[in-house]
Every structure is written in C-alpha cells, then in structure tokens.
Amino acid sequence: MRKPTIQDVARQAGVGVGTVSRVLNNHAAVKGVTRETVLKAIADLDYTPNPHARRIAGGKSYTISVLLPVLTTEFYVRLLDGLEHAFQEARYDVAIFPLLDRSRLERYLRSHTLAYQADGLVMATYNLTQLLTERQVRTQQPTVLVDAHAEDSDCAYMDNVTGGRMAGEYAVTLPGNLHAIWVETELDQLFTTRVFEERRAGFMEAVQAGGRQVKAEYTSSFDTLAARNVATALLDGAEFPCTVFASADLLAGVLLDEVQARGLTPGKDVYVIGFDDQPWAAARGLTTLHQPVEQMGYEGAQLLLTRLSGHRGPPRARRFEPRLVVRTSA
Amino acid sequence: MRKPTIQDVARQAGVGVGTVSRVLNNHAAVKGVTRETVLKAIADLDYTPNPHARRIAGGKSYTISVLLPVLTTEFYVRLLDGLEHAFQEARYDVAIFPLLDRSRLERYLRSHTLAYQADGLVMATYNLTQLLTERQVRTQQPTVLVDAHAEDSDCAYMDNVTGGRMAGEYAVTLPGNLHAIWVETELDQLFTTRVFEERRAGFMEAVQAGGRQVKAEYTSSFDTLAARNVATALLDGAEFPCTVFASADLLAGVLLDEVQARGLTPGKDVYVIGFDDQPWAAARGLTTLHQPVEQMGYEGAQLLLTRLSGHRGPPRARRFEPRLVVRTSA
DNA sequence: TTGTAGGCGTTATCAA
DNA sequence: TTGATAACGCCTACAA
Numbered sequence: 001m002r003k004p005t006i007q008d009v010a011r012q013a014g015v016g017v018g019t020v021s022r023v024l025n026n027h028a029a030v031k032g033v034t035r036e037t038v039l040k041a042i043a044d045l046d047y048t049p050n051p052h053a054r055r056i057a058g059g060k061s062y063t064i065s066v067l068l069p070v071l072t073t074e075f076y077v078r079l080l081d082g083l084e085h086a087f088q089e090a091r092y093d094v095a096i097f098p099l100l101d102r103s104r105l106e107r108y109l110r111s112h113t114l115a116y117q118a119d120g121l122v123m124a125t126y127n128l129t130q131l132l133t134e135r136q137v138r139t140q141q142p143t144v145l146v147d148a149h150a151e152d153s154d155c156a157y158m159d160n161v162t163g164g165r166m167a168g169e170y171a172v173t174l175p176g177n178l179h180a181i182w183v184e185t186e187l188d189q190l191f192t193t194r195v196f197e198e199r200r201a202g203f204m205e206a207v208q209a210g211g212r213q214v215k216a217e218y219t220s221s222f223d224t225l226a227a228r229n230v231a232t233a234l235l236d237g238a239e240f241p242c243t244v245f246a247s248a249d250l251l252a253g254v255l256l257d258e259v260q261a262r263g264l265t266p267g268k269d270v271y272v273i274g275f276d277d278q279p280w281a282a283a284r285g286l287t288t289l290h291q292p293v294e295q296m297g298y299e300g301a302q303l304l305l306t307r308l309s310g311h312r313g314p315p316r317a318r319r320f321e322p323r324l325v326v327r328t329s330a
Numbered sequence: 331m332r333k334p335t336i337q338d339v340a341r342q343a344g345v346g347v348g349t350v351s352r353v354l355n356n357h358a359a360v361k362g363v364t365r366e367t368v369l370k371a372i373a374d375l376d377y378t379p380n381p382h383a384r385r386i387a388g389g390k391s392y393t394i395s396v397l398l399p400v401l402t403t404e405f406y407v408r409l410l411d412g413l414e415h416a417f418q419e420a421r422y423d424v425a426i427f428p429l430l431d432r433s434r435l436e437r438y439l440r441s442h443t444l445a446y447q448a449d450g451l452v453m454a455t456y457n458l459t460q461l462l463t464e465r466q467v468r469t470q471q472p473t474v475l476v477d478a479h480a481e482d483s484d485c486a487y488m489d490n491v492t493g494g495r496m497a498g499e500y501a502v503t504l505p506g507n508l509h510a511i512w513v514e515t516e517l518d519q520l521f522t523t524r525v526f527e528e529r530r531a532g533f534m535e536a537v538q539a540g541g542r543q544v545k546a547e548y549t550s551s552f553d554t555l556a557a558r559n560v561a562t563a564l565l566d567g568a569e570f571p572c573t574v575f576a577s578a579d580l581l582a583g584v585l586l587d588e589v590q591a592r593g594l595t596p597g598k599d600v601y602v603i604g605f606d607d608q609p610w611a612a613a614r615g616l617t618t619l620h621q622p623v624e625q626m627g628y629e630g631a632q633l634l635l636t637r638l639s640g641h642r643g644p645p646r647a648r649r650f651e652p653r654l655v656v657r658t659s660a
Numbered sequence: 661t662t663g664t665a666g667g668c669g670t671t672a673t674c675a676a
Numbered sequence: 677t678t679g680a681t682a683a684c685g686c687c688t689a690c691a692a
Contacts, residue, residue, distance in 0.1 A: 005669055016679035021671060029677060051446055052391065053669030055382040056684045077431075084437070093447075096426050104407075107414070116381055117423075224555035225584060254555060335685055346663035351687055361661060383685035386668050 004045040013041035024049060025091075051093065063093040063117050064304065067108070068124035074278055075293060079124060079147065082297025090305050092119070099126070120304045122146055125193055129153060142307035146300035148193070149317065154307065156300030156318040160198035163289050163322040167199070167245050167273050168206025170287075170324055174271045176242035177215035178207060181230055181251050184219045199247045199275065215242075220251055227254040235262060240269040243330065249276040252286055256329065271330035275322070285328035296320045334375040343371035354379060381423065393423040393447050394634065397438070398454035404608055405623060409454060409477065412627025420635050422449070429456065450634045452476055455523055459483060472637035476630035478523070479647065484637065486630030486648040490528035493619050493652040497529070497575050497603050498536025500617075500654055504601045506572035507545035508537060511560055511581050514549045529577045529605065545572075550581055557584040565592060570599040573660065579606040582616055586659065601660035605652075615658035626650045 006024075010017045015038060022030050023038040030038075041047075055061050064087055068076055080096070087094050095117060097108050105128070121143040123129070127150050129143060145155035171178055180203060183196045207214055216237065220230040231254050234244065246252035252274030259270045266272050266285070274281065274288035281288050299318045336354075340347040345368060352360050353368040360368075371377075385391050394417055398406055410426070417424050425447060427438050435458070441447075451473040453459070457480050459473060475485035501508055510533060513526045537544055546567060550560040561584050564574065576582035582604030589600045596602050596615070604611060604618035611618050629648045 006671095007669080010679095017670085018672085018679060018681095019677085022678090025671085031677060034677080048446065050386070050669055052382045052385040053684090054671075056380065056386055056668090056686085057670035057672080059671090059684065061382065077434075088441075093441075096428065098426065098428065116378070224553055225558055225587070228555055228558065257555070336687095337685080340663095347686080348663060348665095348688080349661085352662090355687080359661060364661080380685055383668095384687075386670080386684090387686040387688085389668065389687090 004047045009041045009047050013037045061117050061119050064120045065095045065118040066122040067097045078293040079297045082294035083301050086298045086301030144300050144304040154303040156296045158320050161202035164199035164202025165206040166324050168203040172210030172212045174243040179216050179244045181218045181246045227251045231255040231258040243271040245273045247275050249274040249278040266329040273330045287327045287330035289322035290325050291322045334377045339371045339377050343368045391447050391449050394450045395425045395448040396452040397427045408623040409627045412624035413631050416628045416631030474630050474634040484633040486626045488650050491532035494529035494532025495536040496654050498533040502540030502542045504573040509546050509574045511548045511576045557581045561585040561588040573601040575603045577605050579604040579608040596659040603660045617657045617660035619652035620655045621652045
C-alpha cells in the first residue's frame, strides 16, 4: 500500500495542499476549525510527511550534524537526549557522527553530508572549528559548541571552574587532610578538553580561600585500573579521617571500593566527593556534583535553531552550573 | 553562489540531463567520449548531486540505518568501517543509531527515520527483529544481522565457537595447568549476546579433545576493575608455569599487567592467550585471536545491497573465522 | 546512444 | 484565510 501523501490528506480534509502544509509547519494563518479538520485527516490516514520532498522543496536539509566523542559515558547519552529533544520539536533530524579518531573525522569531512545533509553543526566537547577552516571546508553552516567554550561562536558550556569551587567550598568544611585526584586526558592535540584543569582551578581557589591547603594531589587516567592504583596509593599515604575530591565519579567509585575493602567507612573515615552524578551514584551514597547536561544540550540546540531562523548578532554563551548533591559519602 | 545542479552540468557538457544522470549512475549506455565530457563538466563545476532530490525522484531513501550497541570498543569502529565502505561504494548513506538503552530504541522506532530514511536495516550484535515485529513496526525493509546469527535472516557473523576452539587447540600445547576467564554479559534481556558462551563451548571442546581439562574457570564483567580482581584471584591460586585463556583482550591486558607486577614473565611463567587483537595487542606481545571485523561488516553490507537490488531467496549466512596470532605472551 | 518531458511530495508564491 | 500552481533537482520512460 502506497504511503499517504500530502495530496491524500488535502483530499480527505477537503482542503488544498497549501493548507495542509501550513498546518504541518505551524504557519499561524490557519483557522482553528480548518486546522482541526486537517489534523484529523492526518491522524486518520496515519500520514507522515516525506522528509526528502520537504528538503528539496524547502532548499534546506532540515538536518543537524552532531559531532561528538565516543559515546562511552552517560554524559553523552544525556547530552544527546537534550539535543535531540530540541531538534525534534523543530522538526529537524539529527545525524550523529561519533568521532573516534582522526580518520573518522576525515571521512566525515569528505562525505557529502556537510555539503547537503546539514543546515547546522553541533560540536560537543571538542572545538573543531579551527580544523574545519584550515581544511577550507566550506562549512558556512551555523555552528554551536556544546560542552565547550570559545569566544567566537555560540556555545553552551558547563562551568567547571565553579563546579570545582563548589567541591572545594564543601570540602573545606569536612574533617582531616584534603586530597584530590585529577584526570589526565592524554589525547590527540586535536581532541583536547580543559575540563579537568578547570575543575582543579576552581577547587584550589576555594581551598585557598578557606585558608586550607591540599595535602596531596594525584593524577589518574580515565579508566578503572589506573583509578584503583591511585586509590591505593592515596589511602596508603593518608591519615584518617581525611577528605578526598575525586574529580570524576569513575574515580570516586573506585575509591569507594577501595575504602570499603579496607574496612573503612565512607563519610566517616574517608569523606569522598565525586563529580558527575552517574546513575549509580545515588545508590552508593556518593556525594557529588550533578550537571544539568540535558539542559545544556537543549539550550545549545536552541542557540543553533535561532541562527537557522535568521538570527544575526555576536556569539552568545550559555553557562551552566553543576549542583552539589550531598549524600552519605561526605 | 548557487550550488551547481544537474542542469548546469548538462549545459556545460553540451548534453541532456538524462545523459548526465546516466553517467552519475553508471548506466552503461553512454559512449566513452560523452562520458568523458560529462565527467569533465562535473569536475569543472565541482558538482555534487543533491541526495535529497535523488531520493524523492527515485522513491528510495538511499540510506541504511545501522543499529549498534554503544561504540565503546575498537570492534564497532572497525565494523562501522567495513559497513560504511560497502555502502559508500553503492552510494548509500549510513545513519547510525547507537543503541544505548531501551529508551533510545523507542525513540528510534518513533522517528520517521524508519519509515522514510531507511531502505534497509543493519542490526549489529543484537537481534532486534522480534521486537520490531512485536511492535508492529512496519519495517518491511530488508534487514541484515551483523555479528549475530539467526536462521531467518541474512547474516554475517563471527564463528566464536571456532575461535574458542582455536584458542583451546593452541592452549593444550602449552605448559602447566589450564585456566580460563570468561565474560559475564549482564544485560537487559533485550540486549543480549551469546558470544562468550560460544567461545567457551569451542574452547572446552578443544581442551577435551586434547585430553586435558581446565583447572579453574573465572568470570569477570567487562571492565578493568573486575578484570583485575579476577586476575589477582587467578594468579593467587595458580602454580607456574600455567596457561590462561582470557576470552577478551581487555581481560588479557589486565592479566598481563598483574603478571608483570608480580615479577613474572608472560610466555614463560604465565602463558596468556587473548581474544580480539586490539590495537595495543601487538605492542604488548599478546598472543590473541584476530577477527576479520571489517570484512564481516563489508560482506554483511553486500548481503543487504543484493536484497535492495531485488535479490529474492532464502536467508544467507556468511561465516567468518578468527585467526590465531602468536606473539610472545604464549 | 542520446535528448525531452513527466513525475516524485513538498514548500512558497500568488491570486482570490 | 484559502486554493491553485510553479518551483525544487533528480530519475526514468519514451522517442528519436
């Protein structure tokens, strides 16, 4: 059976195709009753507009390309949720480009996606604008940075300095020496993020402002094995009670394991503050910083959408702040 | 500046649009000279066909949806490489749907992508056909399973039983007691894979055939921390020399760490066989099983492409075998 | 072997 | 506020 077209809907509703199209696109100038009739016809026929026809008639692709790092963590799932939510409301499709390494980026640049399949670009975490211009990629599409910050483009970013500061301000109220574990992001210079330096800057500032100092700092790469080695070293060299800021929940979780394995009690012998509020954090009672990631995605998308509907003007930045969630671990 | 269209190319080349279209689509009936002229015009104008116009004219989407689990591992990067390679040759676009959880699957099912944006479906690792039919999703698109096996659909799969057997056949030639580490895939019943049971079946069979037996079996979840705990337990309870089959390189890598941390020598005190041949495996001298993943993706794509060009007939299965790569660890 | 014309399902424009 | 109709860029007959 043939898919119903806009013609079928128009016939069924007893109106012209123009009217149907207007209803579809929320073009205000449709009388209430007519709109209802059309909507009913659409429902009756189970009509879905053909996006390809729309694209060619409209001269736009109604598609947004989202470039993001490997989807390993909860973070990007949530980010994508926010982005897709906003774009779907506006009847835009989302094309996901998982950027695993340079070669996949190359492929993306070569594909016709950029030329035809994207009215706009979302770049998450990594700011690749420089690369694109260097390559003389004719990407005059509006672009928004999400989870990254830059002066010269629209962006929605998490204020990690403030996040670090919040952790610090809370940490100085807790007993014992202060320790911190940072993440070393050992990446290609192209794929680089300053998230953890920023968290550190905020944390150190707050600690200093509180008249305290950090007894020992550790650095771990972003995997559980390295995290466990660091946790071991930290606990070996600590006196209890003490307080630890683990700048990512991954690290905090491993630390919690190690603490418990030694018969110590989180929130009593070792006060642990994490960062991220991963799904398991509540269950484990981890005090941590919750980031409004979906919101950041949603707002970032809105920034792009306004550009797409013609907004001019200087780059805008939307700043988001994490929120301290106090549980039993600290 | 307006993008050049097929009309522009035709004018420039002094031919009709039909001819240009034929050249674009390799419709044999074009004289050599004419083809050259057209090709030159295309190059001169830097013309790229508008895929959306093509889709509406052709009544097809020229897009394949690829449903795959989270892109965490090298495995899926390589799989995607193979798939994209094949589809690009055939001028198909690939839409990636990272299936992180049920809710994202739901969203995918609801989007118009299925209805309009996919001439075919690739499902990697997870066989979701049942779910789709249950949901009465009108997915009459040809579907191919990749890295999964089923009687009732085309599929390209890795023969993990044989892989396990290869590991077993080699392991029985090595000194000391035999140990094995399996992966526990604790997943939603929807997202389920039998990969590791299969590797185990093959391994056990070969060991038995070799008149040997496995001294101890361990199970780890798929993360480095769990892997390390298992490695520790295993080494604590082993006599040296011994031989260990770690059914995923992730596990093998952690085991190697632990072996070396204890001052033992891989390939002398502890013989380690992995599975996957991750990028780092060569550098660490890990003996492991290399899987022709790109090939599997490529062939799977071909299966789908033949269906798309009208092939009828019973489901076809393409089987792929891993290959033992002997290095210094065993 | 090639050119011409009609059609794909929308959106946009113009009258009415 | 609406309906008719011309684009949009391509593919595919069909005719030459």
